[in-house]
Amino acid sequence: xxxxxxxxxxxxxxxxxxxxxxxxxxxxxxxxxxxxxxxxxxxxxxxxxxxxxxxxxxxxxxxxxxxxxxxxxxxxxxxxxxxxxxxxxxxxxxxxxxxxxxxxxxxxxxxxxxxxxxxxxxxxxxxxxxxxxxxxxxxxxxxxxxxxxxxxxxxxxxxxxxxxxxxxxxxxxxxxxxxxxxxxxxxxxxxxxxxxxxxxxxxxxxxxxxxxxxxxxxxxxxxxxxxxxxxxxxxxxxxxxxxxxxxxxxxxxxxxxxxxxxxxxxxxxxxxxxxxxxxxxxxxxxxxxxxxxxxxxxxxxxxxxxxxxxxxxxxxxxxxxxxxxxxxxxxxxxxxxxxxxxxxxxxxxxxxxxxxxxxxxxxxxxxxxxxxxxxxxxxxxxxxxxxxxxxxxxxxxxxxxxxxxxxxxxxx
Amino acid sequence: xxxxxxxxxxxxxxxxxxxxxxxxxxxxxxxxxxxxxxxxxxxxxxxxxxxxxxxxxxxxxxxxxxxxxxxxxxxxxxxxxxxxxxxxxxxxxxxxxxxxxxxxxxxxxxxxxxxxxxxxxxxxxxxxxxxxxxxxxxxxxxxxxxxxxxxxxxxxxxxxxxxxxxxxxxxxxxxxxxxxxxxxxxxxxxxxxxxxxxxxxxxxxxxxxxxxxxxxxxxxxxxxxxxxxxxxxxxxxxxxxxxxxxxxxxxxxxxxxxxxxxxxxxxxxxxxxxxxxxxxxxxxxxxxxxxxxxxxxxxxxxxxxxxxxxxxxxxxxxxxxxxxxxxxxxxxxxxxxxxxxxxxxxxxxxxxxxxxxxxxxxxxxxxxxxxxxxxxxxxxxxxxxxxxxxxxxxxxxxxxxxxxxxxxxxxx
Numbered sequence: 005x006x007x008x009x010x011x012x013x014x015x016x017x018x019x020x021x022x023x024x025x026x027x028x029x030x031x032x033x034x035x036x037x038x039x040x041x042x043x044x045x046x047x048x049x050x051x052x053x054x055x056x057x058x059x060x061x062x063x064x065x066x067x068x069x070x071x072x073x074x075x076x077x078x079x080x081x082x083x084x085x086x087x088x089x090x091x092x093x094x095x096x097x098x099x100x101x102x103x104x105x106x107x108x109x110x111x112x113x114x115x116x117x118x119x120x121x122x123x124x125x126x127x128x129x130x131x132x133x134x135x136x137x138x139x140x141x142x143x144x145x146x147x148x149x150x151x152x153x154x155x156x157x158x159x160x161x162x163x164x165x166x167x168x169x170x171x172x173x174x175x176x177x178x179x180x181x182x183x184x185x186x187x188x189x190x191x192x193x194x195x196x197x198x199x200x201x202x203x204x205x206x207x208x209x210x211x212x213x214x215x216x217x218x219x220x221x222x223x224x225x226x227x228x229x230x231x232x233x234x235x236x237x238x239x240x241x242x243x244x245x246x247x248x249x250x251x252x253x254x255x256x257x258x259x260x261x262x263x264x265x266x267x268x269x270x271x272x273x274x275x276x277x278x279x280x281x282x283x284x285x286x287x288x289x290x291x292x293x294x295x296x297x298x299x300x301x302x303x304x305x306x307x308x309x310x311x312x313x314x315x316x317x318x319x320x321x322x323x324x325x326x327x328x329x330x331x332x333x334x335x336x337x338x339x340x341x342x343x344x345x346x347x348x349x350x351x352x353x354x355x356x357x358x359x360x361x362x363x364x365x366x367x368x369x370x371x372x373x374x375x376x377x378x379x380x381x382x383x384x385x386x387x388x389x390x391x392x393x394x395x396x397x398x399x400x401x402x403x404x405x406x407x408x409x410x411x412x413x414x415x416x
Numbered sequence: 417x418x419x420x421x422x423x424x425x426x427x428x429x430x431x432x433x434x435x436x437x438x439x440x441x442x443x444x445x446x447x448x449x450x451x452x453x454x455x456x457x458x459x460x461x462x463x464x465x466x467x468x469x470x471x472x473x474x475x476x477x478x479x480x481x482x483x484x485x486x487x488x489x490x491x492x493x494x495x496x497x498x499x500x501x502x503x504x505x506x507x508x509x510x511x512x513x514x515x516x517x518x519x520x521x522x523x524x525x526x527x528x529x530x531x532x533x534x535x536x537x538x539x540x541x542x543x544x545x546x547x548x549x550x551x552x553x554x555x556x557x558x559x560x561x562x563x564x565x566x567x568x569x570x571x572x573x574x575x576x577x578x579x580x581x582x583x584x585x586x587x588x589x590x591x592x593x594x595x596x597x598x599x600x601x602x603x604x605x606x607x608x609x610x611x612x613x614x615x616x617x618x619x620x621x622x623x624x625x626x627x628x629x630x631x632x633x634x635x636x637x638x639x640x641x642x643x644x645x646x647x648x649x650x651x652x653x654x655x656x657x658x659x660x661x662x663x664x665x666x667x668x669x670x671x672x673x674x675x676x677x678x679x680x681x682x683x684x685x686x687x688x689x690x691x692x693x694x695x696x697x698x699x700x701x702x703x704x705x706x707x708x709x710x711x712x713x714x715x716x717x718x719x720x721x722x723x724x725x726x727x728x729x730x731x732x733x734x735x736x737x738x739x740x741x742x743x744x745x746x747x748x749x750x751x752x753x754x755x756x757x758x759x760x761x762x763x764x765x766x767x768x769x770x771x772x773x774x775x776x777x778x779x780x781x782x783x784x785x786x787x788x789x790x791x792x793x794x795x796x797x798x799x800x801x802x803x804x805x806x807x808x809x810x811x812x813x814x815x816x817x818x819x820x821x822x823x824x825x826x827x828x
Binding site for chain 2: 085297
């Protein structure tokens, strides 16, 4: 085969923007003289191991489809949570994958994902180097957690932040209506990094001071301090709202949670219940009306409320990945550099994957107040541009009109 | 005082449409030759007992404000959950309320709320009749639960249904991505009536069969049948999604819940945990990956995703209330009569409050399938028109731009 093709896959947890990056890759390939067909691998790296592909160049030759893909939540190509072994221990999956690359005429591999997916990019890059493969290996970032290093912020984060801030504002309206003292605990995703929870602060405006408190995993949670925070606030306002990360923990590193936790394949703890735990603390120690609300999976899949800034940047980062591979770059991830905050401007760059994979970026301590119960103005300035702009949603019969993903059922 | 004024209040739980009805009342008064000032009572009937009023005619003389009010969630006037005593036992609040009516030149009282609020409308109507008061007492319906009698459907329900169906579709996209067997339980509000949970069925389309099962409180929940439903479905699909009402109960009437319940002032059970309870049942009896998602308070306050049909009908029902009072009608609630389903048309009517207060309307058994695990086509036909159309949301600095409600903090 003399064709010069490429292949793209998606991995990790869903976001509202990961299909925008996929659309960017497809658009980049269509506009490139370097590549012919853009294949899609179904269910991440597993699609290559199972020889399960789509011809994306065919499917998205229709511009309307590409536009619809940009605003469809979660992964059009499906996902996986599959950790490749170290090739020194077991090179069989690598042999198979690079054989598939040969067979399909693949000259570039694009993997759209978060920290765990960048581990796969690093391992494939190392193996490619070892066997002197000319295939370019490029990571395209994606994570609502905003915890990838070497980039200003990650695709998917801005939309999740916009959803969280809007929801917080709507919950505040829901809370103001009764003239009785009440505490509302809002639990937000974020195991190790508090970026998403911090975004709740964007709901504050000329009539709304909620959330009055924000607790992030970057600061050890102190139960007694929390009780006194709430008691103090209730002396000046009826309705106290608290934003809390699912991953808050005490000084010993124990999660503040009311349910058991189990380790997943990557050794992470699966958490639930920080919100419920704080609800119980208020109930037992303060005795006012209290409820907890978990901002559920919709914070990562509510495409009906995406940030236009996020969707456009995600698309551009997909295109940038293709551009980098075509220019001979490999073993790298597309990065964003913020060049100005007001007016907000960014540059599209890249960094070596070895500096990114298996690292994580937390909220800097100096962006959290001394008391550890709120965030500081520079973090507000960092967050604000990321939620700007709305994506026009097409509705059909009263519901958002998304891409048909029935191909994901076919293996079932 | 020779003025002919009127007063409006809001009561019960929040919805996305209750301010549209308030805007309808204000607009109705502005366009009426019958009334001069439209007062607003803060925190429902308590505002009259506490002499806490706003002059809405002044505040909303600006048309832009009225438009913004229409799309602001929860209660602009605040709410209460206050049950008036029987006047035969204690007429003191009634004496005070009707004295306030005299003092303010009130000729009509509009109460926007659900079942419990209609109890207040009935009691005030009965007392007005007893003392031969000329004040017209009119109920304007509001409840996401859609359980008021004598009306086709209630303001706030269509928007909640649209939010639930859209969320269900987005959760389905979130679920499809992994090629592993999984069960997702989605818990939806609805203590005694399954209307909201039924709306999850609207998420089904040409590529999505989820939710595969729908369990409503109108049918006794059978744990063994549930386990066999899920096991059967997992033989043909990887991703099973279940929509369940918070109020499901077994044949003995015991709620299926994993937490204790307490009675509120109206004798209702405060529930949580049907979703968690089903999650545990799947975990213990089937052993596949399982999670539960609670569609939280956003189903009743997410104005960013309102149904245009709902908002327009809610506004019109506010206007109709003013029209009825001006025409001499009292002791009644505004009602909707569906005159055609395709094309969808309605008429605005009214019914005697005695036929509505303290009654509730469930999903008819014939609109639920024989197995009790899904709904039937006539219910889909009933629901579909109610979620049609989108309300243009104005965004400011990345977030929905709602009415300033800082007046609700003033008593705090």
